[in-house]
Amino acid sequence: MSNTSENPNPSSSSAKITLKTSDNELFEVEEAVAMKFCTVKQYFEDEKDNDVAARGSSTVIPLPNVHSAVLARLISYCKKLPQSNAVADNHEEEETKKKERKQYGTPGDLVDLISAANYLDFKEGLEFFNQALADHIQNKSVEYVRKFFGIKGDFEPHEEEKYREEYAWAFEGVDED
């Protein structure tokens, strides 16, 4: 499989930008897609100001914190845009959106996507993946989330007891189930 992204609209002759991932893969993406990543946009504009490279495909922007597998998924997400991140106004719509979010893989994948979207300063993607991760940890116990994600509690026992008290108000009058 080639990493060079296909242009969904061959008649458009938009400029391409080349991104280089942490594992040295090269991605040629449309400028419109690349500009959604503010980190890339900033780099691109700085380059232009410095007049280091002529505008166009000769610019290679290194992304040392993003793995190719993650970048490929972010780009494919970009192409599916625009779906709105607005809160669904009815239950049915919310279920549809939840299903859509589920397609983006396991919580582990989401963590990778969130970290990358955060580094790239890709706001829409970050919102979407954050919400997808929220779906996974909604209504789960601390013990479950720790086990599921392999998180070690980093509190001392006495601290944990203190925090339990601090947040007790949130659980008053809530049925234990």
Next chain:
Amino acid sequence: MGASLSNLADGSSGLDSGPGLGDIPESCVACVFLYLTPPEICNLARLNRAFRGAASSDSVWESKLPANYQDLLDLLPPERYKSLSKKDIFALLSRPVPFHDGTKEVWLDRVTGRVCMAISARGLAITGIEDRRYWTWIPTEESRL
């Protein structure tokens, strides 16, 4: 997907096998919290330090408070809420705040953050309420006010 992005975060990733939820920066956790309810946030605050930090952040709780929460605070003496964080303001307002001589009270629903209100029959303006030919006060066990 074997992408390792742990160099983005300060902590080490909990166990080797599990995906690194522990690696998510605190600012991202705060964004995830925007999509969770207050009891869920308070529950997950016990997860680790990043989650606890995010669970105290004003930006998270600002989004859970109703737009008119200041009106609710105005019913309380200023010293009770003056130096509180947004989280503590939510906690304060999730308990009933009585006003109008205790004939009414407001509070925030802990899950939705919406304003709730209870009005005692004594707080209602009822035509001819003093006319005992039409109205009588009957004590009931359900009445709290």
